Amino acid sequence: MWYETKATEMLGIDYPIMQGPFGGGLSSPALVAAVSNAGGLGGYGAYTLNPQDIYAIDKQIKAATNKPYNINLWVSDTDAPGGTISDEHFDAAKQLFKPYFDEAGIPLPEKPAPFTSRFENQVDVILHTRPKVFSFVFGIPSADILEQCRKLGIKTVGAATTLDEAIALEAAGVDMIVASGFEAGGHRPSFLARAEQSITGTFVLLQLIREKVKIPVIAAGGIADSRGVAAAFMLGADAVQIGTAFLACDESGALPVHRQMLFSDAAKYTTLTRAFTGRLGRGIANSITTELLGKESEFLPFPLQTTFMSSLRKAAIEKEKWSMILFWGGQIAPILKHTKAEALMKSLIEETSRIMG
Numbered sequence: 453m454w455y456e457t458k459a460t461e462m463l464g465i466d467y468p469i470m471q472g473p474f475g476g477g478l479s480s481p482a483l484v485a486a487v488s489n490a491g492g493l494g495g496y497g498a499y500t501l502n503p504q505d506i507y508a509i510d511k512q513i514k515a516a517t518n519k520p521y522n523i524n525l526w527v528s529d530t531d532a533p534g535g536t537i538s539d540e541h542f543d544a545a546k547q548l549f550k551p552y553f554d555e556a557g558i559p560l561p562e563k564p565a566p567f568t569s570r571f572e573n574q575v576d577v578i579l580h581t582r583p584k585v586f587s588f589v590f591g592i593p594s595a596d597i598l599e600q601c602r603k604l605g606i607k608t609v610g611a612a613t614t615l616d617e618a619i620a621l622e623a624a625g626v627d628m629i630v631a632s633g634f635e636a637g638g639h640r641p642s643f644l645a646r647a648e649q650s651i652t653g654t655f656v657l658l659q660l661i662r663e664k665v666k667i668p669v670i671a672a673g674g675i676a677d678s679r680g681v682a683a684a685f686m687l688g689a690d691a692v693q694i695g696t697a698f699l700a701c702d703e704s705g706a707l708p709v710h711r712q713m714l715f716s717d718a719a720k721y722t723t724l725t726r727a728f729t730g731r732l733g734r735g736i737a738n739s740i741t742t743e744l745l746g747k748e749s750e751f752l753p754f755p756l757q758t759t760f761m762s763s764l765r766k767a768a769i770e771k772e773k774w775s776m777i778l779f780w781g782g783q784i785a786p787i788l789k790h791t792k793a794e795a796l797m798k799s800l801i802e803e804t805s806r807i808m809g
Contacts (some may be wrong), residue, residue, distance in 0.1 A: 454682075455576045455801075459691035462607060463585060463626065465651040466491030467801055470670060471793075473524035473587060474638065474704070475805030480774030481509060483703040483753070483793055485516035487751035493586030495584065497695075499529060503577045510581040520584035522609070525574050527591030527642065530565035531730060533790035535566035536736070539614040541752065542614040545760065546748045552740060556767040564752070576678065578606065585609055589632075589641030592624045600626075601652040604697035608768055609682070611641040618642065618661040618669075630693055631657045637782035640724070641731040647732035651724075654684060654737030656688055662688035663692050676784040685808065694800075696782040701793040707769070709777045711791070728765075728778040735778040736785075754766040 458793040459468045471487040473479060484494030496513065497508050506523070513521055541565045553560050575593065579588050579600055586601055589610035601608050602625075611630040612618035618629050632641055633654025652660070654673035655754030663670050666691035670694035673678040675684060684692045693701060699706055700714040713736055727744050731754040735741075744751075751757050768776035792795035 454685055454804060457690045459628065459670065461693075463493055463612060467797075467799055468670075468691035469493070469797065470522065470691055470693040471495045471651060471698045472636075472638070472672065472693050473522055474695070474699060474706075474780075475499045475524070475526075478699060480703060480705040481512040481516050483698060483701065483705070484513050485519075486701075486793035487698065487797060488517045488519035488521050488793055489520075489620050491801070492797055493520055493522055495524055495585075495587065496609055497522070497524045498574065498629055499526040499572070503573050506574060510577070510583065513583075521585045522585035523578055523581075524587045524589065525571060526641075526787070527571060527593055529569050529571055529590070530567050530755060532567060532756050535568055536564075537604040537752055537756060539563070541750075544750045545752050545757075548744065548747060549760075549764070553764055554772060556764055556768045556771065556776065558763055561763050563757050563762055564756040567755055567759075577605060582606055587611070587630070589639070591643045592621060592626070593609055595624070604706050611672075612661065613640055613647070613657070614644065614652060614656070615660045615664060617642070618665055619643050619649075622665045623669055626667070628668045628690070631661050631670075631689075632671050633657050634724070635783040636732075637672030637699065637722070637734050637785075639729070639731050640718065641768050642732075647724075648701050650698045656686050657674050657756045658684065658689055672715065674725045674782065674784045676782075677789075678800055680784070681800055681804045682807040685804075696785050697788055697790065698793060700785070700786065700788050700791065701796060703789050703793045708773075709774065713774070713779045714785050715788060717791045719781055719788075722781055722783050722785070725778065726751050726757070728757065728761055730754035733778075733780065734782060735780045736780065739775040741778065759796075760800070 475497035487494035634651035672693035
C-alpha cells in the first residue's frame with residue numbers, strides 16, 4: 453500500500469503524513485494530537501519558547517495523545533553578530549518603518565536588546581522529554597546532539613532547501629530529510645546559501661534529493677490535498693509534510709482572522725519577504741511587503757526585526773489594520789477546503805488511497 457513506507461516504519465505511524473511544525477505560537481497541542489491520533493505525525497514549532505515552556509507544552513501533548521509526535525527547533529536562531537546591531541542601522545530601520553508606526557498611532561520602539569541563542573538549552577529539553585521525532589531547520593545540530601538522539605531513540609529530521617543541504621544532512625547522520633520547496637508558507641530554512649538563492653520548487657527538489665541520498669525524503673511545500681500527496685509519492689517521497697492546510701484548521705494556534713485570510717481571495721497573492729522577521733518567509737502580500745520591496749538592507753537581522761515589529765503587530769491586531777500584518781501561508785492556499793484537522797486527515801487518507809489504487 454502507498455502508506456507503507458520507510459517513513460511510517462521508522463516513525464511508528466500509520467500514514468506518512470506529517471503536519472508542519474509552526475513557530476511563533478501558530479502550533480497547538482490540540483492540532484498535534486489531532487494529526488497524530490489520526491495516524492499521521494503532529495508537529496510543534498518550539499523555537500520561540502524557553503525550556504520551561506517547552507516542558508509544559510510537551511506535557512500537554514502527551515496528555516492529548518499517546519502516538520508519536522514531533523518537536524521542532526531552529527539550529528541557528530540569530531543572524532545578528534554579537535546579538536545586536538549598530539545605532540546607525542537601527543536609526544535607518546526606524547526611518548523606513550516610521551510611516552507604519554505613525555499610521556498605527558504608536559511610537560517607534562527602543563533598540564532591541566541583544567539576543568542570546570537559546571538552542572542549546574532548548575535541545576536539553578528534547579533530550580529529557582524524548583519525543584519520537586526531533587526536527588530542525590536552519591542548520592545541522594552538532595554531532596554530539598545527533599548521537600545523543602540516536603542513543604535515546606529520538607528520530608532526527610532536518611530541512612533542506614537545496615541538494616547541497618540534503619547531502620550535508622545525510623553526511624551528518626540525520627535520519628530523514630524534509631525537501632522544502634519555495635512554494636511553502638513560512639520561513640525558508642536555508643543554511644548553506646542565502647535563502648534568495650535557495651528557491652527550488654518542491655517537486656524538482658524532491659527528485660534531485662531522491663537521486664543523491666539514501667535516507668527517507670519528505671516532500672514539503674505546495675501540498676494540501678490527495679492529488680499533491682499522490683504526486684509526491686509518484687516522484688519518490690517517503691512522506692509528505694503539510695503546513696498551510698493544517699494552519700487553516702480550527703485547531704491551530706493561528707488567529708481567527710489569519711485562518712479566514714487563508715480561505716479568502718487574498719490568499720492567491722503570496723510573497724517572500726524579510727520585512728517582518730529579518731529572515732525570508734512566505735506569507736500573504738500586504739502594503740508593507742509591497743512598498744518595502746528592494747529595501748531589505750535596511751531591515752534588522754533576525755530576530756531583532758521580529759522584536760522591532762512586535763508592537764506594530766500588536767497595535768495592528770487591536771485596530772484591525774490587517775494590511776500591516778504578515779499572515780503566513782503557502783502558494784497552495786487557494787485550494788484549501790477543510791477547517792477541521794480530523795476531516796483533513798480523513799480526506800487525505802481516503803482520497804490518496806483511491807488515487808493510488
